[in-house]
Amino acid sequence: MDGAASEPGTGPTCATDGWRLRLDAGVWRGPAGSLGERLEQFVEEYAQVRHAEGRGEGGRAAVQRLPFARTGDPMAAAWAVRARSYRHLDRRLLQQLPAGSRILDIGAGNGWLSRRLALAGHRVLAVDVTVDPHDGLHAAAAAAPPARYARLEADFDDLPLAAGSADVVIFNAALHYSPDPARTLTRASGVVRPGGRLVVVDSPFYAHSSHGRRMVAERREAYLQRYGFASDALGSREFLVARDLVDGEVGGMVRWRRSRPWLGWRMAMRPLKAHVRRRRPPAVFPLWIGRRVV
Numbered sequence: 001m002d003g004a005a006s007e008p009g010t011g012p013t014c015a016t017d018g019w020r021l022r023l024d025a026g027v028w029r030g031p032a033g034s035l036g037e038r039l040e041q042f043v044e045e046y047a048q049v050r051h052a053e054g055r056g057e058g059g060r061a062a063v064q065r066l067p068f069a070r071t072g073d074p075m076a077a078a079w080a081v082r083a084r085s086y087r088h089l090d091r092r093l094l095q096q097l098p099a100g101s102r103i104l105d106i107g108a109g110n111g112w113l114s115r116r117l118a119l120a121g122h123r124v125l126a127v128d129v130t131v132d133p134h135d136g137l138h139a140a141a142a143a144a145p146p147a148r149y150a151r152l153e154a155d156f157d158d159l160p161l162a163a164g165s166a167d168v169v170i171f172n173a174a175l176h177y178s179p180d181p182a183r184t185l186t187r188a189s190g191v192v193r194p195g196g197r198l199v200v201v202d203s204p205f206y207a208h209s210s211h212g213r214r215m216v217a218e219r220r221e222a223y224l225q226r227y228g229f230a231s232d233a234l235g236s237r238e239f240l241v242a243r244d245l246v247d248g249e250v251g252g253m254v255r256w257r258r259s260r261p262w263l264g265w266r267m268a269m270r271p272l273k274a275h276v277r278r279r280r281p282p283a284v285f286p287l288w289i290g291r292r293v294v
Helices: 037-052 059-065 076-092 112-119 181-191 209-227 248-253 270-276
Strands: 010-013 020-024 027-029 102-106 123-128 149-153 166-172 192-201 254-259 287-292
Touching: 037 209, 059 112, 076 192, 076 287, 102 112, 102 181, 112 123, 112 149, 166 181, 181 192, 181 248, 248 254
Parallel strands: 027 149, 102 123, 102 166, 123 149, 166 192
Antiparallel strands: 010 020, 020 027, 192 287, 254 287
16 A cells, blocks of 8 residues: 555545545455445345355464365365466466565455465555455455555555556456456556556456356346345446457556466366356356556
């Protein structure tokens, strides 16, 4: 975060709305209601779904192991996929970063990736809209050494950060929550210094938007049946296509490289199973690393 607090317990001012951040149990936050009604509803519904899935079980020790979940974790299969994705990101980018790099972990959740980055010697800001004590930024208090680790509750379309203040911005299973991914990337590009990196990891991509829209319809119907709500308060796309990374202003600011992590046989067999069963093609989860060139 750029700039020092002007008084105890307060921090930088939001350039968009003029309110000052406050430090609340280790998390930098705006005043009550500053996220807006749309995000507040999303946070409430998101927490309900995540708790039902069994996320956040196991306490401090479980968080510190992630993405390498313990045997018996209710989300062990999902974390096994995330672990392979993390190893791929580590090989492709993280191992090449100089120590002390300024990194934004957007969609940080319980802080597992921020912990890994901080322990590697980087200065990390974990950003999320949920401060849930089991699965959000308050859980992240257990994740990493505080000397190189800060937490910020914020909308990724309204980051109260100075231009060029980050070396790397990582959208950590997060960009598909944007209503307008190209706009979100353009705004994030402004936070990255020239020559810095934008990363999109663990978001679902489809070759055709029609396939993604079918997935969204199926998902919302399933949520209505199980939870009584469609979980669509954000108005987010809920999936991405490659054009989202090159359309509009961001296409002139960032040069992208795409790679495909090996996510295991279960994931590799999904396209064949979908074809045999005559279902829509499943999402893929590539790693995109972009360098800001202007």
